[in-house]
Amino acid sequence: MVVKNFQLTLKHAIHGIEVTRLYPEVLMDLPAAERGIHQLDVRTCIGCGACVRICPNDCIEMVTYKYGNPLKNKKMKFPQIDYGRCMFCGLCVDDCPTECLTMTKDFQIAGWNRDDIILGPDDIAVGKYSDEEAAKLAEEARIAAEEKKKKKAAAAKAKKAKAEAAKKGDEGSGEKKE
Amino acid sequence: MTTANDVLSALQSAFPGAIQEFRVEADNRLWATVDPNKIVEICEFLRDEQDFDHYSGAAGVDKIDEALFEVTEILASHGAHPVVALLKVKTPRDAPSVKSLTDLFWNANWYEREIWEMFGINFEDHPGLYPLLLVDELVGSWPWRKDFKGYPDYNTNERVLEIINPDGYAEYKISPTEAEIEAGTVPETRPEYPTFREREIMELETESEMILHLGPQHAIVPGPFMLDLKVDGERVKKAYLDVGYIHKGIEKILENRTYIQGIPITDRMCYLAALSNNEAFCGAIERLMEIEVPERAQYIRVILEELSRIQSHLLGTGEFLSLIGGVTYSPFQWMIIDREETVSCIESVTGARITHSFIRPGGVRNDLPDGFAEMTRSALKTVVDKTNEYKELFLSDSMYEMRMAGIGVLSPEEARRLGVSGPPLRASDTPYDMRREDPILVYPDLDFDVISRKEGDSKARVEVRLDEIIESCHIVEQCLDQIPGGPIQEKVPKKIKPNPGEAYYRVEDPRGEMGIFLVSDGTDKPVKVKVRGPVFAYFQALPPLLEGAYVADVVAIAGSMDACTSEVDR
Numbered sequence: 096m097v098v099k100n101f102q103l104t105l106k107h108a109i110h111g112i113e114v115t116r117l118y119p120e121v122l123m124d125l126p127a128a129e130r131g132i133h134q135l136d137v138r139t140c141i142g143c144g145a146c147v148r149i150c151p152n153d154c155i156e157m158v159t160y161k162y163g164n165p166l167k168n169k170k171m172k173f174p175q176i177d178y179g180r181c182m183f184c185g186l187c188v189d190d191c192p193t194e195c196l197t198m199t200k201d202f203q204i205a206g207w208n209r210d211d212i213i214l215g216p217d218d219i220a221v222g223k224y225s226d227e228e229a230a231k232l233a234e235e236a237r238i239a240a241e242e243k244k245k246k247k248a249a250a251a252k253a254k255k256a257k258a259e260a261a262k263k264g265d266e267g268s269g270e271k272k273e
Numbered sequence: 274m275t276t277a278n279d280v281l282s283a284l285q286s287a288f289p290g291a292i293q294e295f296r297v298e299a300d301n302r303l304w305a306t307v308d309p310n311k312i313v314e315i316c317e318f319l320r321d322e323q324d325f326d327h328y329s330g331a332a333g334v335d336k337i338d339e340a341l342f343e344v345t346e347i348l349a350s351h352g353a354h355p356v357v358a359l360l361k362v363k364t365p366r367d368a369p370s371v372k373s374l375t376d377l378f379w380n381a382n383w384y385e386r387e388i389w390e391m392f393g394i395n396f397e398d399h400p401g402l403y404p405l406l407l408v409d410e411l412v413g414s415w416p417w418r419k420d421f422k423g424y425p426d427y428n429t430n431e432r433v434l435e436i437i438n439p440d441g442y443a444e445y446k447i448s449p450t451e452a453e454i455e456a457g458t459v460p461e462t463r464p465e466y467p468t469f470r471e472r473e474i475m476e477l478e479t480e481s482e483m484i485l486h487l488g489p490q491h492a493i494v495p496g497p498f499m500l501d502l503k504v505d506g507e508r509v510k511k512a513y514l515d516v517g518y519i520h521k522g523i524e525k526i527l528e529n530r531t532y533i534q535g536i537p538i539t540d541r542m543c544y545l546a547a548l549s550n551n552e553a554f555c556g557a558i559e560r561l562m563e564i565e566v567p568e569r570a571q572y573i574r575v576i577l578e579e580l581s582r583i584q585s586h587l588l589g590t591g592e593f594l595s596l597i598g599g600v601t602y603s604p605f606q607w608m609i610i611d612r613e614e615t616v617s618c619i620e621s622v623t624g625a626r627i628t629h630s631f632i633r634p635g636g637v638r639n640d641l642p643d644g645f646a647e648m649t650r651s652a653l654k655t656v657v658d659k660t661n662e663y664k665e666l667f668l669s670d671s672m673y674e675m676r677m678a679g680i681g682v683l684s685p686e687e688a689r690r691l692g693v694s695g696p697p698l699r700a701s702d703t704p705y706d707m708r709r710e711d712p713i714l715v716y717p718d719l720d721f722d723v724i725s726r727k728e729g730d731s732k733a734r735v736e737v738r739l740d741e742i743i744e745s746c747h748i749v750e751q752c753l754d755q756i757p758g759g760p761i762q763e764k765v766p767k768k769i770k771p772n773p774g775e776a777y778y779r780v781e782d783p784r785g786e787m788g789i790f791l792v793s794d795g796t797d798k799p800v801k802v803k804v805r806g807p808v809f810a811y812f813q814a815l816p817p818l819l820e821g822a823y824v825a826d827v828v829a830i831a832g833s834m835d836a837c838t839s840e841v842d843r
Binding site: 107126127185189198 | 530533534535536537538607617620621622623624625628630638639642662666
């Protein structure tokens, strides 16, 4: 009776199913849906903070980072993720309105210190601008902001003028009545 | 077939005036608020006259606005009819006391102990109200009440008093401040009770008896729990079980998270059944929001839950067989190899291997990837072939037969009385399966058998699991053939706010009946989530099952239940 079991064991031994992987030299094939370390497209991130609000473990913080797109992200705040707390649930990715935050197949995060596993925007960013581009964009943003400010000022001025005119008109009509 | 309306009319005619409020949610759900003085009589009537022989659990709810506590008793039937009766008993908040149901239903014991230690609701005539999950320091502060304000911080060290005892070891004592006592954070007087160790030593009668400790950290147990055996020679005279070593307070955590944020937390109750836990939680939310899941999403859920059942049974069985000493072969490694492929199939959809966080209220997170059907079919073929091989192997092994057959026999009546569910119940000639009794998703459209065995011993329990693997493969194959196209997510608001009310949703976990009792008040956070886990019921049934067994068989009996401590403690 027991001989049969030995036969099965031998069969398994001879047929040699390779199970052990030579990690870390050989990694297993991960599917496209894999939830690993995040990736942030800094060109499209608008800094809305939706990921911060949804995170169940409160591991995301918005920090200032200069190689983003100031035309979209006015305060230049981008997510920084503490992987010591992250449980890779993927809720932040689901909630991202511009789909700039995604998860990659990379999962190797170990570090010597606690600070090593806090990844800021610079570590997870893709498509970040070069210094010149960043300066140019900052300039553009400054001009845009100034123009907006001017427009606003002009609008305020126009409004004020209109209000004054209306007031005058009122006074004028009042005078006429008298 | 009896429906909820029939049960309600029978109750109203038998107990005029005792049913204060009622709501018939569906043909199989009856909600009723009953007179606290008559709860025992009503339950007795339901058990004896209406076949409600399955006591499924109890949940406490703190209604702080109305100065009330509510205890909801959940009663169901072992296959006579599909009605679940949820009877609510109200009790004032200042002197909470409810009549105990332990005389009627043996397994009410632990559920009532849990409610007592968490809410401070006294159960009259309970045989032993001792803490179950909490540490001794917290007993008496009633942590699940809504006005619980926390506990002194162990980490700041500010109020920790270091005392060097005569042996030279340092002991740390935390003395609460006056203000904390006044605020009710720290109980002024704690309930007096003998500890777990004292209780078992009290029961030692003769010189020849002794207590044998298995656990809490023992090589043979999958999670930390303490099983103490009172032995006389080689026989177990009585067993005592202490749980709560990894109590995480998940039910309280869920009250402080939004519904969406709660989904990853439910994974952590039992990582082998993460998808079923997600399903139970999201299903309860869907009941309250009254939304229908798109058909494709339902199929995806069924496929993944069945794959999850396969991998859970493979791991559970393999682990158990290595515990009893798979003598001439090592099925654990073989089953792990089979399981890898199944887990990879799940991972290709969900993106994670064990904690999936995949199901969402009204749908699922991702669609199936390209090539999923072929990948799964080839994985399932391996699983079916290998499982048949294991069955043949066990049948031919005389040593396996000697260790397993006739060991830990649970008769059908005993199994029902002890309140177990899932494979151990089905191995005892009771084909009770939530997929049939309380059909959800597309299970009614699928063709599958409920596996059962007549013997009720350890061997039958393993056989049921192995057969269920094959049956699950059959279900998945049907789903892969039938799955329609279409959307995978129903439109739901960005902020999920279910309608005020209560829902009870049951799914068939790999281990048995998993129910979520959810109370909502219309905000984005739940008021109360009660997890009725299957392993909690197994664990409670373990001491009576072990009585009279040989010490050498304890592992064969306890292991064949396929327990998961993490879910017991939650």
